[in-house]
Amino acid sequence: MMAMLERVQSLLPWAVAAWLLGIGLYAILTSRHYVHLIGCLSVVQASTYVLLLAAGYRHNARAPIFYTHAPSVAVDPVVQALVLTDIVIGATVTALLLALVLQLHKRRGTLDPEKLRPMRS
Amino acid sequence: MTPRVRIAVFALAVLCLLPAFAHVAWHMPPFGAHPLPYGDAINAAGTRERHVTNMISAVNFDYRGFDTLGEEFMLLCAVTGTSILLRGNRGERVDAPQQVPGRPIRDRSDGVVLIARLIGPVTILFGLYVILHAMTTPGGGFQGGVIVASGTLLVFLGEGYRGWRRLMRSKLLDGCEGLGATLYALCGFASMLAGLPFLQNMLPLGEVKDLFSGGLMLLENLGVGMAVAGGFAVLFLEFLEETRVASDGDEEESGG
Numbered sequence: 001m002m003a004m005l006e007r008v009q010s011l012l013p014w015a016v017a018a019w020l021l022g023i024g025l026y027a028i029l030t031s032r033h034y035v036h037l038i039g040c041l042s043v044v045q046a047s048t049y050v051l052l053l054a055a056g057y058r059h060n061a062r063a064p065i066f067y068t069h070a071p072s073v074a075v076d077p078v079v080q081a082l083v084l085t086d087i088v089i090g091a092t093v094t095a096l097l098l099a100l101v102l103q104l105h106k107r108r109g110t111l112d113p114e115k116l117r118p119m120r121s
Numbered sequence: 122m123t124p125r126v127r128i129a130v131f132a133l134a135v136l137c138l139l140p141a142f143a144h145v146a147w148h149m150p151p152f153g154a155h156p157l158p159y160g161d162a163i164n165a166a167g168t169r170e171r172h173v174t175n176m177i178s179a180v181n182f183d184y185r186g187f188d189t190l191g192e193e194f195m196l197l198c199a200v201t202g203t204s205i206l207l208r209g210n211r212g213e214r215v216d217a218p219q220q221v222p223g224r225p226i227r228d229r230s231d232g233v234v235l236i237a238r239l240i241g242p243v244t245i246l247f248g249l250y251v252i253l254h255a256m257t258t259p260g261g262g263f264q265g266g267v268i269v270a271s272g273t274l275l276v277f278l279g280e281g282y283r284g285w286r287r288l289m290r291s292k293l294l295d296g297c298e299g300l301g302a303t304l305y306a307l308c309g310f311a312s313m314l315a316g317l318p319f320l321q322n323m324l325p326l327g328e329v330k331d332l333f334s335g336g337l338m339l340l341e342n343l344g345v346g347m348a349v350a351g352g353f354a355v356l357f358l359e360f361l362e363e364t365r366v367a368s369d370g371d372e373e374e375s376g377g
Contacts, residue, residue, distance in 0.1 A: 010152030059153035064176035076160030
């Protein structure tokens with residue numbers, strides 16, 4: 001019984017990552033405003049943070065910084081470096097998308113994806 | 122494709138992928154006990170081989186330094202794209218504060234000015250501290266650069282648009298962004314000039330736990346810090362300039 005419970009517990013991080021990915025994609029599909037859509041894209045991206053950090057996590061381990069203690073068992077520094085750059089790049093890409101949205105609003109006067117069919121104009 | 126059909130397709134895709142996801146998740150090693158051979162190898166070797174105590178910086182700037190070069194140029198591309206998109210209508214010549222008609226500059230409360238003046242410089246200083254301590258304690262160019270750029274927004278809160286714009290010259294920020302990325306790439310070529318592989322750490326590594334340990338990583342970290350701080354400051358500048366109307370000599374708005 002306990003073993004089963006632990007098994008289910010260790011599913012949780014993957015479930016959270018999958019949920020964030022799914023809910024973000026669903027919101028992108030049903031979005032009626034491009035700024036909202038970019039926010040949803042950030043949610044999708046957050047699922048990669050959860051996935052990577054969960055993959056590198058280890059119980060009873062330290063942070064991979066050995067300033068005050070000698071090198072010992074620590075969590076994975078590779079995924080932490082990945083997430084770190086991921087966050088910074090994500091922020092600039094969000095800015096790029098928001099700039100696109102600004103120009104779109106100037107030219108077309110609306111930000112509803114349903115009203116912005118490329119074939120119709 | 123109507124929204125209803127789109128959701129039906131999405132639901133179908135989820136239904137197809139869900140069993141595969143469940144299968145993979147069920148067969149993952151128990152959470153918190155994954156075998157992490159690559160991370161363990163770096164944790165064991167990093168301090169000995171590279172004389173730094175922050176393994177995340179060691180991964181970013183040395184063991185996987187080439188990946189960071191790619192990320193650096195992604196950052197540069199995103200910031201350049203944003204600048205091009207937003208500067209298109211505004212023109213590049215104007216590099217001074219402009220008054221927007223019909224948008225009076227209201228006096229801010231003294232409390233806001235006081236707090237922003239107290240916290241702004243401290244935030245920028247803290248960002249520089251975080252950039253400098255990349256090799257020893259948590260920090261690095263990516264984190265510190267964002268903190269420095271955020272500090273400049275506090276200057277905007279405290280001094281208002283005009284004061285902030287006198288400090289933020291787009292030529293200076295563009296230079297900071299571009300030179301940072303260039304410095305990183307040049308570090309790689311410097312290794313090649315010395316007859317070593319690209320980005321091989323060939324400078325003296327220094328003492329463990331010293332602020333200036335890590336050799337070539339120090340220069341790469343400085344380059345990333347400059348590029349990130351400059352890049353985010355350019356983004357803030359471009360978006361805030363959007364509140365300004367086009368002045369003489371700017372391209373006409375082409376509505377359409």
